Amino acid sequence: MTSVRTRRAWRAGFVLVSAVVLVAAANDGSVPLSLELPDNPTAGAHVFVEKNCVRCHALGGDETRVGPDLGRMHFRGTVLDLAGAFWNHAPVMREKMQDLKIVPPRLDAREMADLMAFLTAYRYYLTEVGEPGTPSAGRVVFETRGCARCHPTNGDSTWEKPGPRLDRYRGNFSGILLAQVMWNHSPEMATVMHGSGVPWPRLNGRQMGDLLAYLQAGNAGTGRDRVYFEPGSPRRGREQFANKGCIRCHAIAGVGGKAAPDLGRRPRDLVGSVSSIAALMWNHSQAMTMEFARRGVPRVTFSGREMADIIAYLYFVNYANVRAVPAHGGRLFVDKCSPCHSLGGGRRVGPDLQEAPQRGDPLAIIAAMWNHAAGMDQELRRHGLAWPRLEPGDAADLTAFLLNRRSAASTAHAAATGSVQPGGVR
Ligand code: HEC
Ligand code: HEC
Ligand code: HEC
Ligand code: HEC
Numbered sequence: 001m002t003s004v005r006t007r008r009a010w011r012a013g014f015v016l017v018s019a020v021v022l023v024a025a026a027n028d029g030s031v032p033l034s035l036e037l038p039d040n041p042t043a044g045a046h047v048f049v050e051k052n053c054v055r056c057h058a059l060g061g062d063e064t065r066v067g068p069d070l071g072r073m074h075f076r077g078t079v080l081d082l083a084g085a086f087w088n089h090a091p092v093m094r095e096k097m098q099d100l101k102i103v104p105p106r107l108d109a110r111e112m113a114d115l116m117a118f119l120t121a122y123r124y125y126l127t128e129v130g131e132p133g134t135p136s137a138g139r140v141v142f143e144t145r146g147c148a149r150c151h152p153t154n155g156d157s158t159w160e161k162p163g164p165r166l167d168r169y170r171g172n173f174s175g176i177l178l179a180q181v182m183w184n185h186s187p188e189m190a191t192v193m194h195g196s197g198v199p200w201p202r203l204n205g206r207q208m209g210d211l212l213a214y215l216q217a218g219n220a221g222t223g224r225d226r227v228y229f230e231p232g233s234p235r236r237g238r239e240q241f242a243n244k245g246c247i248r249c250h251a252i253a254g255v256g257g258k259a260a261p262d263l264g265r266r267p268r269d270l271v272g273s274v275s276s277i278a279a280l281m282w283n284h285s286q287a288m289t290m291e292f293a294r295r296g297v298p299r300v301t302f303s304g305r306e307m308a309d310i311i312a313y314l315y316f317v318n319y320a321n322v323r324a325v326p327a328h329g330g331r332l333f334v335d336k337c338s339p340c341h342s343l344g345g346g347r348r349v350g351p352d353l354q355e356a357p358q359r360g361d362p363l364a365i366i367a368a369m370w371n372h373a374a375g376m377d378q379e380l381r382r383h384g385l386a387w388p389r390l391e392p393g394d395a396a397d398l399t400a401f402l403l404n405r406r407s408a409a410s411t412a413h414a415a416a417t418g419s420v421q422p423g424g425v426r
Pocket of ligand 2 (some may be wrong): 166185193
């Protein structure tokens with residue numbers, strides 16, 4: 001058990017650390033906790049199967065399994081909150097694994113990152129959680145939002161309408177590519193709309209999803225099939241965001257242009273679904289076009305997979321921009337971890353967390369905690385301690401604190417030995 005003296009010692013150490021951290025911290029004491037943007041959010045799908053998660057968790061299916069349906073989980077937090085939830089449920093999961101004779105899987109940092117990206121991205125295939133777009137609802141949108149005033153549908157092949165027939169989108173195009181085409185054609189549509197007094201049809205995510213499902217079903221408006229979207233690459237999308245000049249007007253978490261909303265500071269709107277991001281882009285395309293014209297910048301269009309990549313980037317942008325408060329992480333450490341772990345003080349009941357190898361990023365730390373959960377559980381029971389639960393925000397704060405300690409230690413080591421340590425704080 002921790003004595004009062006060791007707790008005080010920890011607090012003293014912790015004050016010293018905060019001084020180092022303050023250099024980069026904002027007013028609220030938060031620092032950016034950088035995570036790698038996933039390149040392919042579906043890489044985690046095979047980890048999900050390989051590691052037997054699939055045996056207990058459905059992904060938006062109809063059947064009930066031992067664990068909650070992770071496809072229906074509407075997770076509002078950051079990726080680290082998701083990792084924290086995974087950790088919080090570890091004791092029950094491991095118990096159920098024992099019942100089902102499943103060997104608890106070991107997860108390395110890469111696999112943990114892939115899994116969390118996949119579970120984060122899963123919602124992103126769906127128009128809304130558990131409610132993919134339906135063609136029949138899309139038909140209603142098509143009619144009530146004025147699309148049908150200009151675009152002929154099956155029933156009215158003989159009518160003169162200013163817009164082209166859209167039935168060639170049946171089956172051939174994904175929802176995202178359709179959103180791309182709508183974006184590319186929006187200035188011409190705007191001109192026709194303006195001429196005929198039709199207001200710019202604003203769409204919400206739900207309507208956009210239904211609309212895309214309707215057009216994809218080929219204007220039939222009868223299908224009940226679910227329509228999913230292929231995910232783009234957030235990493236490629238980040239390049240697009242720069243190449244297409246978006247960054248000239250939009251900042252991402254404070255970095256970039258100031259003329260337009262900071263897209264890295266609107267966390268929850270952009271994590272809805274692909275179609276809600278597509279709808280945002282559509283709704284704002286007029287204002288953006290005007291802004292492009294005003295500045296004499298040619299308006300950007302998208303080809304190939306570019307729209308998919310941009311949307312994936314916008315979806316994931318806050319995934320990679322998590323802010324954490326290391327000072328709070330320090331307090332968590334004192335309360336929940338210091339009974340068994342030291343930082344630089346040698347092995348106690350558990351290993352010294354400053355020395356533990358390969359714990360260089362937030363998800364690597366959570367993966368290590370999971371891998372060692374059995375040993376920790378045993379010690380917790382022996383000492384009559386509760387499972388150290390991580391509330392929303394805690395996983396980020398705690399890992400930020402641990403990472404700061406490590407880099408501060410490696411800087412101190414470098415200063416002492418005169419060597420240069422890569423990755424240390426400068
Ligand atoms: C043996 C069955 C089993 C396996 C295998 C399993 N889980 Fe679970 N999981 C559960 C149960 C049961 C719960 C709910 C536990 C509780 O109520 O505390 C849960 C909860 C969760 C939660 C929290 C959900 C929430 O709503 O907060 C996440 C995330 C999760 N599991 C992810 C995974 C991942 C990722 C894997 C694969 C590495 C996995 N699980 C493997 C049974 C399992
Ligand atoms: C006021 C008339 C008008 C309205 C209303 C309108 N469009 Fe259009 N739309 C057009 C015209 C004209 C074009 C052709 C533009 C061009 O040639 O670049 C077009 C092009 C398109 C295209 C690209 C077609 C292609 O293959 O070249 C799509 C997709 C599309 N519209 C979808 C929609 C949707 C969905 C709505 C409702 C939200 C809508 N449009 C509302 C006039 C309209
Ligand atoms: C010339 C400046 C400019 C450029 C370049 C630009 N935008 Fe915008 N964007 C704006 C403005 C201004 C708004 C706000 C429009 C409004 O309020 O209707 C906006 C709004 C948005 C929104 C909606 C945000 C919200 O808060 O609802 C999204 C999403 C978006 N832009 C994405 C992009 C992407 C992706 C690119 C690159 C392809 C891009 N923008 C390029 C000026 C720009
Ligand atoms: C009751 C004692 C106890 C508590 C409290 C505890 N741990 Fe542990 N921890 C252990 C033990 C014992 C091990 C080694 C388990 C093993 O190797 O099987 C361990 C291992 C670990 C490891 C893996 C280290 C390595 O070698 O890579 C990490 C990371 C870790 N703990 C983090 C934490 C964090 C963060 C907290 C606070 C939220 C915490 N632990 C709370 C006992 C504890």
